[in-house]
Amino acid sequence: MTQVRGRGTEPGGDERDRAATVRVFVALAPPDEAKDELARELGAAYDAYPRLRWNRIEDWHITLAFLGELPVATVPLLRPPLADLAASLRPVELALRGGGHFDERVLWSGLAGDLEGLHALADGVRAVVRDCGVPFEDRPLRPHLTLARARRDDQSSVVDIAGGLAGFTGRRWRAERLHLVGSDFGRGPGPIRYRDIEAWSFDGR
Numbered sequence: 001m002t003q004v005r006g007r008g009t010e011p012g013g014d015e016r017d018r019a020a021t022v023r024v025f026v027a028l029a030p031p032d033e034a035k036d037e038l039a040r041e042l043g044a045a046y047d048a049y050p051r052l053r054w055n056r057i058e059d060w061h062i063t064l065a066f067l068g069e070l071p072v073a074t075v076p077l078l079r080p081p082l083a084d085l086a087a088s089l090r091p092v093e094l095a096l097r098g099g100g101h102f103d104e105r106v107l108w109s110g111l112a113g114d115l116e117g118l119h120a121l122a123d124g125v126r127a128v129v130r131d132c133g134v135p136f137e138d139r140p141l142r143p144h145l146t147l148a149r150a151r152r153d154d155q156s157s158v159v160d161i162a163g164g165l166a167g168f169t170g171r172r173w174r175a176e177r178l179h180l181v182g183s184d185f186g187r188g189p190g191p192i193r194y195r196d197i198e199a200w201s202f203d204g205r
Contacts (some may be wrong), residue, residue, distance in 0.1 A: 004180065004192070006059065006148070008021040011067045015141065016039045019070060020072055020184075021032040021069045021070060021071055021072060021165045022069070022070060022072055022182045022197075023068065023069050023070075023182065023183045024067040024068070024070050024075065024078075024127045024180065024182055024183075025062050025064075025065060025066045025067055025179050025181050025183075026063070026064045026065045026067070026082065026129070026178065026179065026180055026181070027062055027064055028061065028062040028064065028092070028094075028121075028143070028175040028177075028199070029058060029060070029062070029175075029177070029178045030094075030096065030116075030173060030175075030181065031173050031176075032172065033173070034095075034096055034170055034171060034173045035057050035060055036187055037096075037170050037171060038058075038096050038109060038145075038170055039057050041165065042147070042161075042165075044164075045161045045164065048194040049148075049157045049160075050151055050162065051151060051154065051157070052107070052148040052149065052151075052154070052157055052158070053077070053148055053149040053151070054147065055147055055148060055203050056122060056193075057148060057193045059193070060109060060146075060147075061065055061145070061179065061194065062094075062111065062118075062143060062144070062145055062175075063156065064121060064122040064125045064126075064141070065122065065125045065126050065129055065136065066135045066136065066139075067129060067134060067136070067187050068136060068137070069096075070112075070134065074134060075180075075197060076183075077132045077133075077134070078128070078129065078132055078134065078180060079119060079130045079180070079198055080165075081100050081131065081132060081195070082128055082178060082180060082200060083198075083200045084124070085124050085125065085128055086177070086178040086200035086201060086202050086203070087159075087200065087201075087202075087204070088204050089106050089121065089187055089194055089202045089203075089204040090119045090202055090204040091173045091174040091175055091176050091202045092113070092118055092121060092174070092180045092202075093113050093114050093117075093172055093173070093175075094111050094112070094113035094114060094115075094116050094173060094175055095111065095112045095113045095155070095169065095170050095171060095172045095173065095174070096109045096110070096111060096145060096154075096167075096168070096170035097109070097110050097111060097112040097168060098110040098163050098165070098166055099147075099161065099162040099163075099165025099166060099168065100144070100165075101162045104150070104156075104158055104159050105149060105150045105158060106148075106149050106150075106158065107113060107116055107146070107147045107148040107149070107150075107162055108144040108145060108147055108162075109144065109145045109165060109168070110143070110144055111144065111145070111177070112169070113172060113178075115143060118141075118143055119141055119143075121178075122141045124140060125138065125178070131133075138139075143150060146163075147185055175202070176202060177199045177200060177201050177202065178199065178200050178202065179196055179198075179199045180196070180197045180198050180199070180204075181194050181196055181197060182195055182197050182199050183195075
C-alpha cells in the first residue's frame with residue numbers, strides 16, 4: 001500500500017499547514033466512575049500543587065498508538081479497519097493503580113488487570129495502522145494514564161504526588177470502546193484539548 005506521509009511529532013509550519021493536519025492517537029478511556037475515584041484520591045494534590053498543568057478529567061485516556069501529526073485526509077483511511085478490529089474483540093478488564101512519573105516531569109497513574117489483553121489490543125491497533133500505510137513511532141507500550149505535567153522550574157511536585165499514589169487501587173472496569181482521538185496540541189496558548197474523531201464498541205463474543 002502507498003505510504004502516507006505524516007508530519008512527525010513536533011508542531012510547526014504555518015497556519016495553513018496546521019489547519020490541514022491533526023494530531024491523532026488511538027486510545028481507551030476509563031468510565032466516569034473510575035475517573036471520579038482517582039480524582040477524589042488526587043483532591044489534596046489539586047489544592048497543594050496548583051501550578052502543575054493538570055489534564056482535564058474528561059480528557060483522561062490510555063494511549064495504545066500515538067500517530068502524531070497526520071494530514072486530515074488520512075484519518076478516514078483508519079476508520080473502517082479500526083471499526084472491524086473493535087467488532088472482533090471483547091472488552092478488556094482493567095483498573096487504575098498506583099502512580100509514577102517520567103523524568104520527574106510527567107505524572108501518571110498505572111494500570112492493573114488484563115494487561116496481556118491490553119498489550120494484544122495495542123498490537124492489533126498498531127498492525128492496522130501499519131497496514132493503512134501510516135508511519136508512526138512504534139514505541140513499546142507502557143500502559144499508563146497521564147495526569148499532569150510539571151513546569152520546567154518544578155523539580156519536586158510530580159515526584160511527591162506519585163509517591164502519594166503508590167497505594168492507590170481503583171475499582172475494576174471494562175474498556176468497552178476503542179477511540180480514535182484528535183488533539184489541538186501546538187495550536188494555541190491554552191491547555192491541550194482532545195476530541196473523539198470516532199469510537200467503536202468491542203463486540204466480540
